[in-house]
Amino acid sequence: MRWWKVLGLAGLAGVAASGVVIARAERRRRAYTPEEIRARLRERHAQAGGGGAPADGAA
Known part of the structure; x- marks a missing residue:
């Protein structure tokens, strides 16, 4: 068997x-x-420390 056939099958x-x-x-x-x-x-989310911060970024 030629090497290209083996490579193709692999x-x-x-x-x-x-x-x-x-x-x-x-x-x-x-x-x-x-x-x-x-x-x-x-x-x-709780494990990542996301806490209770608002999603829209308002403080």
């Missing part, structure tokens, strides 16, 4: 593997309910 295997990883992550992401997403975002 590239094809890499594309297929990345497609599987992306599909798995998308399925996992879509499994959350909107309420779960809101709760997670609020939790991250």
Whole structure:
């Protein structure tokens, strides 16, 4: 087998593997309910120290 055939097959295997990883992550992401997403975002915001500052920047 020539080196370019091996390189092509390796590239094809890499594309297929990345497609599987992306599909798995998308399925996992879509499994959350909107309420779960809101709760997670609020939790991250609280951990980031966002406190109670107004969103429009008014002091």
